[in-house]
Amino acid sequence: MWNKSAMLLMVQVKVKGHWGFIFPVPLWVVDQFFDSLTDLAWVGETGLKLIPLPQEENARKHLRFVKAISPSGLIAVSHSVIKELRGHKGLDVVDVETGEVRVKVQLR
Amino acid sequence: MSNEKMKILEMIQEGKLTAAEGLDLLKAVEEGDLKEEAFQKAENGIAKREIGGSPYGDRFLRVRVVGEKTLKVNVNVPFSLIRSASKLIVYAMSFVPAEKRMELEQKGLDLQALDVEGLIRLVEESVDGKIVDVEVADPAEGRIKVEVCVE
Numbered sequence: 001m002w003n004k005s006a007m008l009l010m011v012q013v014k015v016k017g018h019w020g021f022i023f024p025v026p027l028w029v030v031d032q033f034f035d036s037l038t039d040l041a042w043v044g045e046t047g048l049k050l051i052p053l054p055q056e057e058n059a060r061k062h063l064r065f066v067k068a069i070s071p072s073g074l075i076a077v078s079h080s081v082i083k084e085l086r087g088h089k090g091l092d093v094v095d096v097e098t099g100e101v102r103v104k105v106q107l108r
Numbered sequence: 109m110s111n112e113k114m115k116i117l118e119m120i121q122e123g124k125l126t127a128a129e130g131l132d133l134l135k136a137v138e139e140g141d142l143k144e145e146a147f148q149k150a151e152n153g154i155a156k157r158e159i160g161g162s163p164y165g166d167r168f169l170r171v172r173v174v175g176e177k178t179l180k181v182n183v184n185v186p187f188s189l190i191r192s193a194s195k196l197i198v199y200a201m202s203f204v205p206a207e208k209r210m211e212l213e214q215k216g217l218d219l220q221a222l223d224v225e226g227l228i229r230l231v232e233e234s235v236d237g238k239i240v241d242v243e244v245a246d247p248a249e250g251r252i253k254v255e256v257c258v259e
Contacts, residue, residue: 003171028117063110065205069203074196074199077192077195077196077199078196080192080195081189081192081193081196083192084186084188084189085189086184087188088189091184091186092182092184093183093184094182094183095181095182095183095186096178096180096181096182096183097178097179097180097181098178098179098180099178099179
């Protein structure tokens with residue numbers, strides 16, 4: 001796990017003549033996070049399926065909606081977006097300059 | 109079931125072909141005009157897609173906004189990323205409550221029939237160059253040029 005080549009999403013914010021910061025987001029950490037979250041969501045979903053529907057109509061409606069959602073699916077799709085990002089090393093995703101502020105998002 | 113059909117179904121299952129591409133190939137098999145070269149063509153497309161993420165190479169959606177004074181926006185999004193994100197849009201649309209979906213349907217917008225992935229594929233395959241090229245005058249910024257293009 002630790003010898004993976006680190007690819008970073010660099011978020012750079014700069015205010016002319018004042019201050020600026022660079023926030024590096026290691027993509028493999030996000031990758032691992034989504035991996036764990038998918039498993040956790042799957043456990044939650046499985047547990048949720050075992051809860052019986054309540055008698056009260058409103059609560060019943062809400063629980064039915066929650067049961068219909070698949071968080072693990074949502075996480076898996078978000079995970080695939082992150083995986084896709086990892087394949088674009090060196091890309092300047094966003095570069096915005098307005099007056100004094102400059103925001104840059106790069107993949108390194 | 110013939111070998112060709114099985115092979116096509118396996119390719120769809122493995123995600124090497126999209127459902128639409130598979131359907132086209134299946135139709136060709138049924139009509140009896142699927143030649144070896146058609147299969148070769150499909151497999152070449154897959155090979156290119158596996159290497160470069162798309163049979164059309166690594167294409168980008170670029171948004172550029174340039175103002176006369178200080179405004180400068182440059183956004184580059186690879187199509188492969190848009191394709192992945194489109195699944196998120198399709199997924200998000202399933203969260204729209206049934207009654208709201210009905211309301212939209214009555215207004216003529218059927219969310220379930222909206223093929224976001226197909227639309228993105230279509231843009232990727234058929235559009236090359238500028239989609240939007242607008243120039244506006246802003247009292248504070250002067251002339252602002254907005255460009256959206258596929259490259």
